[in-house]
Amino acid sequence: CKKDFLTRLPQDTLSPDNFYNNAANLKIGLTGVYNTLQNAQLFDKIPELDAISDNSMLFKYETDLIAFSQGNAYANITNTMPNYYGQPYILIQRANELLDNINAPGNITQADRNDYQAEARALRAIAYMRLVYLFGDVPLYTTFIDKATSLTLTRTLRDKVIAFIVTELQASAAVLGTKPYNNEKGRLTKQAVLGMLCKVLVYEARMGKRPWVEAQTALAQLMTTAQGAGVDLLTTGTGANGQANYEAVFLLANADNKEVLFAVKNNDLNRGVDLSTFYGAGGGNLSVSVHTNFVNDFYGTDGLPIATSSVYNPASPYTNRDPRLKATVTVPGDVYSNNATLVPFNGRITKGTLQTDFAIKKYTTLDGTKFNQGQLDVIILRYADILLLFAEAENEVNGPTTAAYNAINRVRARVNMPNVKTGLTQTDFRNEVIHERRVELGFEGQRWFDLVTLGIANQKINAINELGRKFVPNKQELFPIPQSEINLNANLTQNQGY
């Protein structure tokens, strides 16, 4: 008999020792890091966090998020919330393993190595960014750890984590170019990394932890860099149709368009989350109901809130509205595509599981011919967001300057909405920008972080008066550390209020 009769090794996987000891595999390892972006609770199911903001609410399945959205937040989370904690760490460990072995022997150029290293560091920082704004203090580690180590980790103060993120993003941006490496769209660029950095700086400034001028400066530099790289708002055709301009950003045909700085890359053969099934008006689950409050926040085409708009007609409430409404929300009377067939959508009558009259449209059926079953890229950062961040930072530093007005008005002009009224106070301008962010970035995973970092979650969520929505201040700004983690590791502490 053979001596090794009992020695059988995996045949469709590799051993880590062999894999990471070969520079030829670094690109494969980096791809593996990018792959985690497709995880639902990292970035791919991006409308989900809007459902604990004042934009919408989940139905049934994500019981811990639903309880959270009704003010019943608890630490014994089991369904969805633990993924918000765990999925960033999947990225982090993959990046750590790659970075630990970035000097693996093999025949690749130093430029390759430098780039892989910079991308992995930036991705890791983005994962920590995700963690810190959801959970506050979190374990911070920067080399690959084994299971025993993971059971003894302690939480690092959030400010230290932020400092790490800022340093890492800066270091990465210094290496990366404005074109994606190897011209492979989807890989991080200098402007993408700087964009994420700016977002961190704005969040920190909003929370009073860093000066606004830092954010304002960085954003001004970023806009220069971005423009130099050809980044701009997208319009389509003659640019005359506001709704079409806006929708074009999200179309399958326009993947990697010039407005996109960073996105989760999906396609037909490597699909992401099937958002149409979860959220689409014709999907099977229809698990998000859009709040009436959100729909009502879209202005009339005259640029005025519906309470004062002269073009708003309560008998025909969805006409003469900001074109982004119908691009973002399916409203009663809408048609949506169900394969090739158009079916009238009768609001709550049609779908038993919809608890308001409104369903999500963005990322579900915008394509117009078929559901988004995970083929569409999911945008993490786009230029409109940058413009609005700049308007906000500029207003905070210098007041509502022309530059600040220009930035927000560019976003409005793209959808044929009138300019913001001139002569606003700094406070009114701030509110206008925050409103603009809500209608421009609906269901793009921004609203929750805006509410929390601006400190307005209490005011906004508790004003909804629909579906039992509630927010408990001084507690729900952060998610609880999953109780299951604390059970396994006594070194971990819990967030305030849980």
Added chain:
Amino acid sequence: ARSDAQTIKQKVSIAIGNESLDQALAQFGKTTHLQLAYDGTALGLKKYTVKAKNFSATTAAEVLEYLLQNTNITYKETSDGIVLVPKTRLKQGKITGIVLDEKGEALPGATVVVVETGAGTQTKPDGTFSIPVQVGTYTLKISFIAYQTLLVKNVVVEDGKETHQKIALQSDNSKLNEVVVVGYGSKLKSEITGAVSSISSKDLANRPITQASQALYGLVPGVYLNTSTGEAGNNQATIRIRGIGTLNDASALILVDGIEAPLDNINPTDIESISVLKDASSAAIYGSRAANGVVLVTTKRGKLNSKPTIDYTAYAGLSAPTVLPQMVTDPTTYLQLYREAALNSGTKVAFTDADIARYASQPSTNWLDVAFKKTAPIQQHTIAVRGGSTNTTYSLSLGYLKQDGIIKGNQDYNAYNIRSNIDNTISKKLKVGSSIAYSYGLTNLTPKDVATQIAGNAIDNTLTGKGNLAFEGGLMQHPIVPVYDGLGRYATLEQALGLTSSRNNEQAILNNEYAVQKDNRLLGNVYAEYEIIKDLKVKGTVGYNYQQMGYVDTRKEFSQYDPVSGALVSTVFPGSQLYDIQRNSQNVTAFLQSTYEKQVGLHNFKALIGYNQESSVQKQNTVEQLNFGSTDLITLGSGATTPVALTTQGEWALRSFFGRFDYNFDNKYLFEFNFRRDGSSRFGANNRYGNFPSVSGGWLISNEKFWDVKFFDLLKLRASWGKLGNQNTALYPFASQVALTSNYSFNNNINTGGAISVLGNPDLKWEQTTSTDIGIDMGFFKSKLTVSGDYFIKNTTGILTQITNPLTLGITNPTIVNAAAVQNKGWEADVNYQDKIGKVSIGAGFNFTYVNNVVKSINPSLSGAADQVELDHSADSWLIRGQPIGVIYGYQVQGIFQNAAEIAAAPNHSKLFGVAPQPGDFRIADINGDGVIDSKDRTVIGNRQPKLLYGFNFKAGYKGFDFSALFQGIGHADIYLSRSVGPFPFAGIRSVWLNRWTPENPSTTYPRLWIDRNGYNGSTIEINNASYWVQNRAYLRLKNVQLAYTIPKSVLSKTFIQNLRVYVNAQNLLTFTPLKDFDPERQDQTQYGTSSLPQLKIFTAGLNLTF
């Protein structure tokens, strides 16, 4: 008194010459001074002479013996001296004979023992024997396995003659003396010290067993068989022996003629016996794989010196579902109920009274009638030839089964079986043989909800998600929808009604969504046995098990139309889809065993040592293709998109050494020791080998001389202890792995991505089951009544557990560690009675098992309540320390709120679902007593494991007629039913809901209606699981009832037919269960088990013909 000098022990020196014995004796007398007394004439001294020899300092006795050698004279010492006497002649004769069976055919190998002397032999291949004995009168004891032991008294043997006996043995039907197949051998039941149950072909005869696993129903204590669906050819039976002993695969090890093989591809007609090894002592010989019990299947073989017989067995009949729900189909009632439900759950309804009136005159559809046939035919045929010459036996069989599915469409199961078992005695010492079986199964499966993600779970034929789509569609479609619209197209709901129809037209599903599974299985082994010296045999066996499966799942595009407006509403599976899975596995087993048997007086020894090695290779290719141009041609390559393929493959190996030592003293004291050492490729080099010992003992008290209770003729105590292992885990749990499946697209090109997918555990070792069993066997009234009982404790520790990694580790696949512990404790009893009263033979049997299953710990490092894991969210299956495996966890419903005052007085129910309850809604127990119903009030609300299993049977025979009935049942076992049993799971409502709570009908059993998962009550059904949906599926079932008539031999004697038996049979004829509308035998581990197909009632008529 004589001095020592005068005794025969004195040393003398004497020279004997060549002389007559007479002279020599005289000289001897002189020299020794011994007194010699003899009668020289009578002794004929003169005819003897002696040869010269000199003795010096030799005892007198030696000298005398020298003188008397070669004579017929011996000596005796008496008080008077030495007396010479004649030797008595040994008068000898022989007992010869032949041992025959009932049919008069020779029985080779039978044991013939002369009781008085203990001398014995075995009959030769021609059935004859010969034993030399001294003259006298003797008793012969003739025994042979499976025959009644016979005593032949008063066998007179005369000097120099042969006494010839012609002995006919009767086959033994009593269970106590039956031969039981055990690991690597067989034993008489009376010799067994462990816990072994067996069933013979007789127990299975004529039952319409379509898959061999069904043979175990109700006959064997300690065995829990659950078939989760009645789908033809796909019963997905699970066999659990004495509870679930692990968190991993708890399937029993199944060996067919010694080689591991699936049970379901054997033609049940080929089965000779099935043994179930339940405790450590009986199973330890299979060490590493025996922790969950062992099922040994032996197939029929030919007999030496028997005429060829041809057996033809066949049955044909009809099957029908045991139970189907009653649905509300009257359009008016339906729409009114729907409106009521919608209002209750806060949903607007668009349809009007005018719509209801309009539909009142329309025909309605019972979608269950669309899905189910009333009856489906079944037929089975087996033809077998068996026989043997003086040195070769053969058994050849050919079987065919066709079972039509009960679901309409093309569903059916076709099984073809070929088997050849041949044994050949090449020489007295060398025997060779083979068992080769091939089977082909062609199953046209029903539409199922299966995972279609090729990169994730590969699709297969097991029920997932929503279960059987045809059945589910029957429960969840609007009866107001016709099957076809006016143009003969698939209809869907009239859109103007504003209702939802989230299930596709069932007829369209049946016609367009189907899967075909083809199984080719080859199972064969060859052996050679050699007797090195008497009683020492060596046997080598090589077995091969090859399985190839092709599974093709096709989903054709179809469209559904509004039957009123004629508008196209939806196109399903646009472009059509094809999933093609090819899977094959090969197992090679080789084992060498050596046995030695020895009888020394009343001591019987048996020893067995062996070596076994086994290896397995498996591979699966899955290919998916989408977007076909035509629904007429859906084959790989004819679609527009590039096919996507995925291969998974792996292998494992096992190497083992084993031994057994049996000792039996006088058939009273029995002792057995087993040992096995196993090495498995599934563990890292650190802990690859495991040792599995067991000991057992038995005391046959009734064989003691002091036992003299006439009616109580058998009493045996048994006890066993041992350790068993389990290696059923992932193939490479010890290895850290990088998987290249984390792909990502840059531009639109997919790039291969790699990442650590598993952190291995090189210290992983065998999980261990320590099993203790105490048993008693009793027989009364000449063993007409037998009673057996066993008490057992099985403790499994170090269970290979997928302990959740901390999320911060960033590796979601859990690392497998030796962690959890499970205990199964219980007892079982088996009572059988057989008698003949006049011409009526009767029999009855009853068996009973109680098993208490407890999870002792999951992750030992966690404490108390924290040590719990949700196994499956949608199935609501949990592992909780101190509870049985897979308990149901959620909210305890205490009843139905009857009025607002009750709600006001109750704990705050509004927080739980974010909705305040109304009268007619569930009242939920405030488990922690804090006045608020919330997630902290969850508790264990159901146990899926039946603690009680039982079966009983009756038999009666009169002349040629015989009747048998087999009942089988389980005690309380919970199942969590899905929302498809609730009112309006989107659509459709069962008639039981007519008795719902309304202000006018304040029901305490049925709450008020709702739609789908909406509103307060709807929230209790799927995610916030409440105990209302936990149902007891205890059942008692008349599993089989049969009436047969055997045509008298006198009628057949003039024909070429030897034996003809005809019968009628019914399976699952009666069922008693508290579970309403659904068959109680169903998938118990998933929530969607509701829509698994019901078991079938099968009515057959058949015949057994031998010629």
